Amino acid sequence: MATTTVTSGKIDSYLGAKAESLLGFKSPKIPKERLHLPGPDFIDRVWTISDRNVRVLANLQRLFRHGRLAGTGYMSILPVDQGIEHSGGASFAKKSRLFRRRKYRQACR
Numbered sequence: 068m069a070t071t072t073v074t075s076g077k078i079d080s081y082l083g084a085k086a087e088s089l090l091g092f093k094s095p096k097i098p099k100e101r102l103h104l105p106g107p108d109f110i111d112r113v114w115t116i117s118d119r120n121v122r123v124l125a126n127l128q129r130l131f132r133h134g135r136l137a138g139t140g141y142m143s144i145l146p147v148d149q150g151i152e153h154s155g156g157a158s159f160a161k162k163s164r165l166f167r168r169r170k171y172r173q174a175c176r
Contacts, residue, residue, distance in 0.1 A: 105140025 079086040103113045110128045119127075131142050 107138045107140060109140035 078090070082089055103109070106112075110124060110131060114124055114127060131140065132138055134143075136143060
């Protein structure tokens with residue numbers, strides 16, 4: 068897998084006139100000291116001060132240390148079944164024949 072390095076000059080050129088406002092944004096509402104940034108010690112820094120059971124913390128640690136994002140402080144959980152019933156079309160589109168329960172059940176058989 069090839070990786071590319073983008074310099075700040077290239078980023079500025081991609082963003083154009085909005086570069087200064089986007090890259091120099093500072094949130095006046097949330098101070099940076101209150102943010103919990105991800106990292107290898109994320110569970111120790113953030114979750115151990117809670118009232119969670121030791122088993123819960125151990126299982127959470129296991130989740131954070133598994134997979135392609137292991138040890139980064141990030142975790143990605145996707146649904147197992149990403150079929151039509153979980154799509155945006157099922158929720159927001161006009162109910163077509165495809166989304167009618169009876170027709171859907173027949174199509175799945």
